[in-house]
Amino acid sequence: MTTRVFVDCDPGIDDAVALAYLSARSDVEIAGVGAVFGNSGVEVTTDNALRLLELYGRPEVPVAWGASRPLVQPPRLAPHVHGANGLGGVELPAPAGKPCEESAAELLVRLARETPGELDVLAVGPLTNLALALALEPRLPDLVRRLVVMGGAVRDPGNVGPHAEANVANDPEAAEVVFEAGFTLDLVALDVTMRTVATAEWLTELSRVPGERAERTSEFLAFYSDFYTEILGERQCAMHDPLAAAVLVDPHLVEGSYRTPIRVELNGTFTRGMTVADLRPRPSKDERHPVRVITDVAEADFLGRMLDSLR
Numbered sequence: 125m126t127t128r129v130f131v132d133c134d135p136g137i138d139d140a141v142a143l144a145y146l147s148a149r150s151d152v153e154i155a156g157v158g159a160v161f162g163n164s165g166v167e168v169t170t171d172n173a174l175r176l177l178e179l180y181g182r183p184e185v186p187v188a189w190g191a192s193r194p195l196v197q198p199p200r201l202a203p204h205v206h207g208a209n210g211l212g213g214v215e216l217p218a219p220a221g222k223p224c225e226e227s228a229a230e231l232l233v234r235l236a237r238e239t240p241g242e243l244d245v246l247a248v249g250p251l252t253n254l255a256l257a258l259a260l261e262p263r264l265p266d267l268v269r270r271l272v273v274m275g276g277a278v279r280d281p282g283n284v285g286p287h288a289e290a291n292v293a294n295d296p297e298a299a300e301v302v303f304e305a306g307f308t309l310d311l312v313a314l315d316v317t318m319r320t321v322a323t324a325e326w327l328t329e330l331s332r333v334p335g336e337r338a339e340r341t342s343e344f345l346a347f348y349s350d351f352y353t354e355i356l357g358e359r360q361c362a363m364h365d366p367l368a369a370a371v372l373v374d375p376h377l378v379e380g381s382y383r384t385p386i387r388v389e390l391n392g393t394f395t396r397g398m399t400v401a402d403l404r405p406r407p408s409k410d411e412r413h414p415v416r417v418i419t420d421v422a423e424a425d426f427l428g429r430m431l432d433s434l435r
């Protein structure tokens with residue numbers, strides 16, 4: 125069975141690996157890609173999405189330009205993590221293709237309406253495009269089969285603040301709209317992504333894989349792993365976005381999860397952008413539609429599949 129997926133992303137180095145993971149699969153149709161500001165400005169992330177789909181052998185996938193800023197706050201980018209060009213300073217050839225006429229939100233809504241109940245959505249950037257799509261089509265949660273979000277930090281610390289993770293913190297209002305909307309939603313938060321890291325051995329193994337795809341990706345990851353080495357104290361890096369892609373297309377990799385409603389703190393002097401779950405040991409009175417928070421995955425299997433996708 126083919127999985128039909130719309131990818132909303134801000135490439136971004138781990139976004140790039142997520143695109144590689146999906147592109148390598150003959151059982152995955154990437155129906156469209158939406159770009160959003162985040163790791164870089166949207167003009168850069170859109171251009172990178174085009175370049176990456178050409179690198180990974182999916183030049184036919186429509187790429188749509190999305191939001192250039194969050195719904196309320198000013199944008200905050202991450203050149204220190206992903207490089208000024210979003211790809212660790214690695215220059216891929218200029219794309220042959222160009223973005224489609226529709227916005228990312230319009231493309232997502234059109235694709236969802238075309239095949240009601242069949243489209244999956246992978247969101248690995250700020251959730252602004254999804255919030256805009258919900259404004260265009262409030263029935264989106266019924267039209268898509270499943271949404272997998274890389275974002276948030278439920279029990280674990282944040283990465284852009286004590287409690288806030290980048291994708292949620294980069295547009296808390298949009299994230300709150302998405303968590304409220306009633307999607308069948310898997311949340312791949314820092315709780316699992318910071319425990320499922322690419323090791324030094326994995327990075328070395330990738331550096332020995334011949335071919336354009338693996339070589340360029342290894343170069344992106346050299347920049348990205350420098351950032352993580354500083355934080356984690358040894359040479360390794362979190363693979364946030366590819367792990368979310370794996371949860372979507374390889375659901376059997378999930379070994380632990382729990383269900384809870386999620387709310388996003390929109391005020392808070394120290395907690396704006398925090399993903400809040402009521403985890404007190406009694407049935408929650410929160411009537412919001414619960415999401416599935418992923419806590420454990422088959423790590424070795426995931427790392428092997430990620431490497432295979434680049435071979």
Ligand code: BDR
Pocket residue numbers: 136137138139163202205248249274283289290291364365
């Ligand atoms: C998330 O933030 C971005 O920098 C990464 O691409 C990932 O989607 C991790 O917090």
Ligand code: CA
Pocket residue numbers: 133134135136138139162163248249365
């Ligand atoms: Ca991302």
